[in-house]
Amino acid sequence: MGKPRLTSIAFVESPLQFLSALEAHEPDEDLLIRARANAKGMTSFLDAFDTAWLPKRVRLEREGAKPGILRKSPPDRIYIGDACSGQVHKALSLAYLERRMPEVVILDDGLATYSTIEILTAKRGPLVRPRQKLKASRAVMAAHVADRLRGLAPAGRLRWHTALPVSKTMRKAFLKTGAEITRHKFTHLQTLPTGGSHPRDNPVIGSALAADGLIHEDAYRSWLDKLAAEGPITYYPHRRETDEFLAELAEDERIRIKHVGLPIELRLINLPSDSTIRSLPSTAAVSLATLNPDVTIAVTEIPAKWWTGSSPDSLRKSLNAQTVKADVDS
Structure with a gap:
């Protein structure tokens, strides 16, 4: 009897995050992509994207990050497009308030990804976008999620999968926490007929x-x-x-x-x-x-x-x- 297949879920809120999830997907992995369809520009992107372009064992749902999916079918791995998303914070906080969180992979979210990596590298501080001001309840949730993700690093369960340039300083600091960095060159994207x-x-x-x-x-x-x-x-x-x-x-x-x-x-x-x-x-x-x-x-x-x-x-x-x-x- 073979070992169970790896199950993963990706929460994405932009076209780049979506494409990054496809690049991070592994051949022997069952991946569900939950795309936030009401995010700016996502409806037109999802309408234009042919689901036949998805790799094998990848499914797409336009539901976004909801805690119910994490409770009903706990994944072995979670891919996060926007680590500063309030919807993602709520889903993770409610589903993993007292439970062990699985491996988490940070996907590229534009140049804002650098800020996310710097926050996770720091010893403390909430996951918040530059210039963003949060209400007290959101700030607590953003800090809780940041601490939970930092806690995954020493156990080798936090990873950044990226196509972005990574400076030596940022790379060294992130790896020092115990987290990992893997790279891609849009291999799957280059196979698409677009x-x-x-x-x-x-x-x-x-x-x-x-x-x-x-x-x-x-x-x-x-x-x-x-x-x-x-x-x-x-x-x-x-x-x-x-x-x-x-x-x-x-x-x-x-x-x-x-x-x-x-x-x-x-x-x-x-x-x-x-x-x-x-x-x-x-x-x-x-x-x-x-x-x-x-x-x-x-x-x-x-x-x-x-x-x-x-x-x-x-x-x-x-x-x-x-x-x-x-x-x-x-």
Whole structure:
């Protein structure tokens, strides 16, 4: 009689988290992906994603993180996309208040993942996003979950599965806790029939920094104007950009806006080697560099005068410090 098959569940709230769960899935693992369909941009993504693209033994449900599923069918492993999600905190707190928590794997959640890893590396502190202010009850729950996850590290039951660059300092500090780091290069994503050869249409990756109030919109618009002045561009909006901003942008005949339900990583696979993708510091730039190693990823560092002052210096420095090549192979 063979050993029982590994059962896992993934809680994801963004397209990148979803794709990261597919990359983390192991061939002999039964994985249930619980996607939060009402999160920004997720409904259009899930509608566009063909379930035939799922690996074998992977199922998808649009239910999000609910404690009931963890109580009814306790998994051997939990994949977490947004470790700062209130819904995830509630599910984990209620299901594992007095029970032993299984192995937990942190998935990439954009550049915000670095903040999550720094929090888990610290000896104390709640899992909270930069600039986020929590109510007292939420803060207690966020601190409880952070402590429970930290407690998994010495037993080798906390892992970060990533395609992001990992600095030597961050890698050393995280591994010192007893946690693990595993890497991927979007192997499954590259097998999907969504990319292929694309015309050289000067792609530009849209940023949410202006929409989130971190940089001035007029500065961002000026940057796009300068790019368009060099020739027509194809603009791939970020899922959090507003309809009003995109409608105004569409009035510029030099800018072609390409709305895609699927994330840009799925649309810009296998570009011609002489292509150039332009972007501000972003996770998409890092992902596309992994997917298209022969393509030029031109990342513009954000000038100091662009910032609105609503983000801490650490976040601004962290964003501008990002590169599109991993500096450590874990």
